[in-house]
Structure formats: C-alpha cells, structure tokens
Amino acid sequence: MPRHYEFFLICRYLRKKRLAIFSIVAVALSVAMLIVVTSVMGGFVRQYRQACHGFYGDIIVRADSLMGFPYYEDLIAQAEQLPDVKVATPVIKQFSLLRIDQPGFKLFVRVVSVLGIEPNGYSKITNFKQSLWKQSLLPGPPTLDLPEGFADDPKYRDSGACIVGVEVPYNRQPDGSYKRYPQLYDSPVILTILPLKRTGMIDTDVRVSHPFLLIDDSETSIFSELPPVYIRFDIAQNMSRMYAYRDIDGNEEPAKTSQVQIRVRDGADVERVRRQLQDIWQKIITVKGDPETVMVFETWDEQEGIAPLINQLEHDRALLTILFVIMGVVSIFLIFCIFFVIVTEKIPDIGIIKSVGASSAGVGRIFLAYAGAIGLLGAILGLAMGWPFVVHINAIHDWIAHTFGWRIYDPNVLVFPYIPNEVDWFAAVIIIASALVGSLIGSMIPAIRAALMKPIKALRYE
Amino acid sequence: MSEYIVRAENLVKTYTTGPEVLEVLRGVRLKMRAGEFLAVTGVSGSGKSTLLHLLGLLDEWDSGTIYFDDQDVSALSAAQRDQLRNQEIGFVFQFYHLLPELTVLENTLLPTMVANSTFSWLGNRAKLRKQAMEILAQLGLADRAKHRPAQLSGGEQQRTAIARALVNKPRLLLADEPTGNLDLGTGGRILDLLEDLNANNKQTIIMVTHDPDTAGRAHRQLHLDRGRIHTSSS
Numbered sequence: 001m002p003r004h005y006e007f008f009l010i011c012r013y014l015r016k017k018r019l020a021i022f023s024i025v026a027v028a029l030s031v032a033m034l035i036v037v038t039s040v041m042g043g044f045v046r047q048y049r050q051a052c053h054g055f056y057g058d059i060i061v062r063a064d065s066l067m068g069f070p071y072y073e074d075l076i077a078q079a080e081q082l083p084d085v086k087v088a089t090p091v092i093k094q095f096s097l098l099r100i101d102q103p104g105f106k107l108f109v110r111v112v113s114v115l116g117i118e119p120n121g122y123s124k125i126t127n128f129k130q131s132l133w134k135q136s137l138l139p140g141p142p143t144l145d146l147p148e149g150f151a152d153d154p155k156y157r158d159s160g161a162c163i164v165g166v167e168v169p170y171n172r173q174p175d176g177s178y179k180r181y182p183q184l185y186d187s188p189v190i191l192t193i194l195p196l197k198r199t200g201m202i203d204t205d206v207r208v209s210h211p212f213l214l215i216d217d218s219e220t221s222i223f224s225e226l227p228p229v230y231i232r233f234d235i236a237q238n239m240s241r242m243y244a245y246r247d248i249d250g251n252e253e254p255a256k257t258s259q260v261q262i263r264v265r266d267g268a269d270v271e272r273v274r275r276q277l278q279d280i281w282q283k284i285i286t287v288k289g290d291p292e293t294v295m296v297f298e299t300w301d302e303q304e305g306i307a308p309l310i311n312q313l314e315h316d317r318a319l320l321t322i323l324f325v326i327m328g329v330v331s332i333f334l335i336f337c338i339f340f341v342i343v344t345e346k347i348p349d350i351g352i353i354k355s356v357g358a359s360s361a362g363v364g365r366i367f368l369a370y371a372g373a374i375g376l377l378g379a380i381l382g383l384a385m386g387w388p389f390v391v392h393i394n395a396i397h398d399w400i401a402h403t404f405g406w407r408i409y410d411p412n413v414l415v416f417p418y419i420p421n422e423v424d425w426f427a428a429v430i431i432i433a434s435a436l437v438g439s440l441i442g443s444m445i446p447a448i449r450a451a452l453m454k455p456i457k458a459l460r461y462e
Numbered sequence: 463m464s465e466y467i468v469r470a471e472n473l474v475k476t477y478t479t480g481p482e483v484l485e486v487l488r489g490v491r492l493k494m495r496a497g498e499f500l501a502v503t504g505v506s507g508s509g510k511s512t513l514l515h516l517l518g519l520l521d522e523w524d525s526g527t528i529y530f531d532d533q534d535v536s537a538l539s540a541a542q543r544d545q546l547r548n549q550e551i552g553f554v555f556q557f558y559h560l561l562p563e564l565t566v567l568e569n570t571l572l573p574t575m576v577a578n579s580t581f582s583w584l585g586n587r588a589k590l591r592k593q594a595m596e597i598l599a600q601l602g603l604a605d606r607a608k609h610r611p612a613q614l615s616g617g618e619q620q621r622t623a624i625a626r627a628l629v630n631k632p633r634l635l636l637a638d639e640p641t642g643n644l645d646l647g648t649g650g651r652i653l654d655l656l657e658d659l660n661a662n663n664k665q666t667i668i669m670v671t672h673d674p675d676t677a678g679r680a681h682r683q684l685h686l687d688r689g690r691i692h693t694s695s696s
Contacts, residue, residue: 001579002579002580003575003576003577003578003579003580004575004576004578004579004580004582004583004584005572005575005576007580008568008575012563012564013563348559349561351559352559352560352561352572353561353572353576354520354544355518355520355547355553355559356547356548356553356572356573356576356626357544357545357546357547357548357549357573357576357577358544358548358576359540359541359544360540362576454520454521454522455520455521456515456520456521459520459555459559
C-alpha cells in the first residue's frame with residue numbers, strides 16, 4: 001500500500017521543480033494542438049456530411065444515363081407505401097448553359113447543373129427551403145412559380161422562374177459571406193438545355209435556349225463543380241424531352257425522370273429500404289417491360305462527387321493527426337529526457353528516502369506518479385488551452401487577418417463560411433488519456449532506474 | 463529479547479573496479495548490547511563506514527551474517543528489511559543528508575511518513591507532529607522547525623538529522639562521522655547530545671569516527687585496520 005511520503009514528495013516536487021513546469025507545458029501544447037486539429041478537421045468532415053445529407057434524400061434511385069428512366073410515378077407511389085419511407089420525389093438533372101447579362105454584371109455564360117424539382121416534395125426531403133435567401137423567411141413551402149406581375153409575361157410562358165446556386169452569380173467574400181445584388185432578382189437569365197432524342201442524339205429541331213426569371217438564390221455549403229439552377233420539374237421534363245409522347249409509329253413513350261430521391265423515417269434501416277426499392281423496381285419492369293436502362297440505387301454518401309471529398313477530408317484529418325501524434329511521441333521522449341535529468345538530480349534524495357526505510361517500489365511509484373501528475377496537469381492545461389481556442393477559432397482567425405493581414409482559411413476552398421468551432425469531446429478524452437499514458441511511458445525507465453538504485457550508491461552519488 | 467541487539471559474524475565485503483578486487487571487510491565480528499555506546503575507529507579506507515552501512519542494511523555483503531535480535535537479516539524479505547530500517551535503525555551521516563525542499567519539521571517527520579499510509583498519517587498527524595516537535599525542542603531546534611536546511615548552520619543541520627533518526631524511536635542509532643563536518647565546538651555539542659541520548663534514553667549507538675578524542679566519548683571502541691578488527695577496548 002502506498003505510504004504517505006510518496007504523496008507528500010510528489011506534491012512537493014511539483015511545487016518546486018522548474019523542470020516539472022516545462023514538462024507540463026510540453027504535454028499541454030501537444031494536447032492542445034491535437035484537440036484543435038481533431039476538432040477542426042473532424043468538424044469539416046461532420047459539417048460536410050451534414051450539408052450533403054441535408055441536400056439529398058437518404059436513397060437516390062437514378063438511371064446511369066442522361067436519358068433518364070421511365071415508370072418513376074409507379075416507383076414513387078409504391079415506395080411511399082413502404083412503412084420506412086417518409087417521402088419520395090422525382091428530380092431531373094441535366095447539364096445546361098446559363099447566361100446572365102444584367103447591369104452591374106459582366107456578361108457571362110457558365111455550365112450549370114439544372115435540377116428540375118417539385119419544390120414542395122423536394123423541400124420535404126432536403127433543406128432546400130432553409131437554403132433560400134429570400135423564401136426561407138416566408139411561410140409555407142418554397143415555390144418556383146412566377147411571382148405576381150410576371151405570371152402573364154409571354155416571355156416566361158413556356159419556362160417560368162428559376163433559383164440559382166449562390167455561387168453562380170457571386171463570389172464569396174474573404175469573411176465567408178456573399179455580397180448580393182438585389183437588382184439581379186426578378187430579372188431574366190437564359191438557360192440552354194440540350195434535349196436528347198430516343199437515340200441519345202441531341203434534338204436540334206426544338207428550341208433549346210429559354211428565358212427564366214431569376215427569383216432567388218440557394219446557399220448549400222456543398223462543393224460542386226457544376227453549380228445548381230433549380231426549375232420546375234414539369235418544365236425541366238419538357239425541355240429535356242423526358243415527357244410522355246407517342247411517336248410517328250404509334251409507340252407510347254412514357255414520361256421519364258433522372259432520379260427519385262427518397263427520405264426514410266428516423267431510425268429506419270436504409271440498407272433494408274434500398275433492397276425493398278430494388279424489389280419494387282424489379283416488379284415494375286416485370287409488368288411494364290424492361291427499359292434496358294442501367295439503374296443505380298445508392299445512398300446519399302455513395303454519390304459521385306460526395307464520397308471522394310469526404311474521403312479526402314478524412315484522409316487530411318488522419319494525416320494531420322498522424323503528424324501531431326509524432327509530435328506527441330517527441331513529447332514522450334522529452335518527458336523521458338526531463339525525468340532522466342530529474343532522477344539524476346534526485347539521486348541523493350533517493351538515498352536519503354531509502355535510508356529511512358522507503359521501499360524500491362515506493363521510490364519508483366514516486367517518479368511514476370510524479371509523471372502521471374505531470375501528464376494529467378498537462379492534459380488539463382492543454383484542454384484549457386485547446387477548448388477556448390476551438391470555440392473562438394473564427395474570432396482568433398479574424399483578429400489575425402485584421403492585425404497581420406494573414407487570412408489562413410479560405411472559405412472558397414471548403415465552401416463553409418466558418419471554421420468548425422465545436423470540440424470533439426470523444427477525441428479530446430482519448431487525447432487526454434493518451435497524454436497520461438504517454439507521460440507514464442516516458443517516465444518508466446527513469447522511475448525503474450530510481451527504484452533499483454542501491455541506497456548507499458545513491459547517498460555517495462555526487 | 464536477545465542479549466545482543468546486533469551481531470555480525472565473519473562479515474566480508476569486497477568492491478570490484480575493473481580487474482581490481484578490493485577487500486574492504488575481511489571477516490569482521492561484532493556484538494552489540496542494548497544501551498551500549500560503541501565507537502568504531504580506523505584510518506580512512508579501513509572499512510569502518512562500510513561496516514556501519516552493512517549493519518544499517520544500506521548495502522549488501524559478500525559473506526557472513528548479520529543478526530538483529532538473533533534474527534538473520536539475510537533471511538528477511540526486502541520489505542521486512544525496509545521496515546527494520548524504518549522502525550529499528552536511525553542514521554546520522556557526516557554530510558547530514560537532509561532533503562533540501564523540506565523544512566526541518568518535514569525532514570524530521572520523513573520516517574513517520576514512510577511508516578504510515580496517507581490515511582493513517584493524516585489520522586495521527588497531530589500526534590506525530592507533536593512528537594517531532596518535542597524531539598526538535600529537546601535538540602534546541604524548536605524555533606527552526608519551519609526553516610529549510612539551506613537556512614541552517616552545520617550544527618543545526620546535524621541536529622535535524624539526529625531528530626529525523628530518532629523520530630521513530632529506533633533501538634539502534636548509527637552515526638557515521640557525525641562531527642566530521644563540524645567545527646570543534648559544534649562537534650562537541652553533538653557528542654554531548656549523543657552521550658545524553660545514551661545516558662538518559664538508553665539509546666544504543668554505534669558511531670564511526672577517525673578521531674580518537676571523539677571515540678573516547680563512547681563506552682567501548684573497536685579499531686578497524688585494513689578490514690579487520692584489531693583491538694577492542696572499553
């Protein structure tokens with residue numbers, strides 16, 4: 001059982017030893033850095049996952065072709081009968097050219113991704129409404145209808161209104177915000193959509209460029225090489241030639257969509273729902289005939305463009321964590337060196353303590369517990385440094401940018417306006433425990449050396 | 463209770479430095495009754511300090527036997543030897559060997575902290591402090607209790623070391639050149655103190671010294687020469 005002198009001397013050494021202070025600071029800095037890195041990088045991954053998940057259904061059923069797939073109404077109707085499915089909605093996704101020519105803007109044409117949506121259903125599945133600059137403040141579901149004053153405008157009779165991704169007309173400011181130009185809204189933009197014929201060739205016989213009234217913008221925090229432009233589903237269907245029709249031979253061509261997005265109920269087994277949807281699709285094509293389209297049933301995080309970025313962020317986090325773990329190992333070595341010096345300096349004390357009856361185990365415990373106390377105090381100090389740093393990281397970043405002109409974080413790179421500022425407590429607990437264990441490992445050899453020292457040798461040491 | 467508090471039979475101790483083997487003790491025999499005051503004398507390198515360290519279980523010997531109360535100490539476990547050193551033996555060294563971070567009172571209390579767990583020490587703290595303060599008062603150090611060793615004179619440091627050696631009321635006090643680092647007057651007062659302890663408290667003392675005058679204060683003297691006891695005088 002530990003004797004009182006062990007506790008007493010540990011407390012006294014901690015109070016009196018400058019080397020102990022250096023060790024505590026070394027541990028504290030390592031712990032603080034690891035907490036900051038894991039929290040910020042983990043925060044980026046978490047934010048990106050949340051942002052992406054907020055903008056896609058849990059499951060996306062899509063055709064692996066720009067031609068789309070038929071029978072989507074049957075798929076949606078039967079999917080919504082499944083107990084685990086909350087809602088399903090069709091989405092048409094097409095490449096397009098967007099032309100903006102407004103006062104205050106230079107003429108520009110950009111490749112965009114046109115998303116034909118049913119605003120009500122789509123906003124039940126995604127955070128579409130919350131992402132809108134103007135309509136997020138209005139009651140009720142979002143709309144892609146022409147506003148009053150434009151409803152009868154013949155220019156928009158075949159097209160309608162559109163909502164653009166905020167990154168289409170604007171660039172993000174250094175502070176992460178967007179400076180918007182009100183005069184851009186309720187003004188026309190031109191969308192050029194290239195419809196495909198049944199053969200997969202572009203239909204050159206129809207009009208491809210249409211004026212749309214720009215009514216709002218959407219800020220999603222999702223990186224996409226092709227920024228989105230939202231239009232009504234039925235209009236997108238018409239312009240993409242995905243509507244139902246009968247050809248000159250009298251063949252019925254069913255209406256098509258690019259994808260169906262499905263939101264499952266909270267806690268539902270997504271994999272099970274995916275299998276159920278695959279079964280439903282098989283039954284539909286058994287009855288209606290196989291359109292010979294390659295179908296993809298994927299979860300939101302399996303989508304092209306999302307998984308690689310999440311993997312990249314995870315990879316970056318792992319890389320940084322490894323680098324800081326290496327620094328942690330250096331800290332352990334530093335603690336080993338410091339404890340070697342402390343034990344060497346304390347050799348006469350060891351002799352004195354043993355001469356009054358202290359056991360070898362007791363002497364070893366003094367230095368191990370001393371190191372443990374240094375690890376614990378260092379970890380607590382590191383947490384006390386790292387925690388407020390993470391919480392106030394954006395204010396600190398702004399202050400550095402303002403004072404020294406260094407803006408380290410570019411919101412355009414990771415599309416988030418702010419650096420994540422929530423401490424990853426699970427990681428923090430692991431880091432603190434590791435600091436404690438690391439300190440014990442670093443002090444183990446010096447502690448064993450102290451324990452095994454013969455009292456008379458220690459007393460004679462100079 | 464044994465007739466002898468400590469006995470040594472044929473103690474041999476050698477030190478090996480590279481190819482050289484130095485025989486420091488060559489079959490030393492010694493018997494010590496309770497209440498005796500023994501001086502071990504000899505020139506430097508005669509082995510007298512080594513003998514004291516072996517009797518105090520601070521070092522290992524090559525052959526021979528040490529008995530404490532007729533108990534062969536080599537048969538004891540390390541923990542039992544530690545306990546024997548803590549409870550039955552007190553040390554006074556030539557260079558005091560006080561812990562510099564601790565006050566006089568804390569240095570004095572160190573053996574009691576070794577003897578007690580934190581809980582039992584905290585439970586008996588008042589009693590142990592009172593006991594330590596009584597010893598310090600007896601040694602004229604009551605007003606120095608809160609001073610650190612660096613703030614004390616050599617004589618005061620040695621008296622602190624004696625207080626530490628006595629705090630657990632050991633039956634055997636081992637003093638290694640206790641006046642060797644002190645001036646004549648201060649050294650004389652330390653010897654007076656040891657004599658008082660022996661006379662009034664029946665404290666058994668083995669003192670190592672190279673000084674014949676200092677040795678003369680003891681009841682009995684052993685003279686060591688090249689690792690062997692050559693003379694024994696009362």
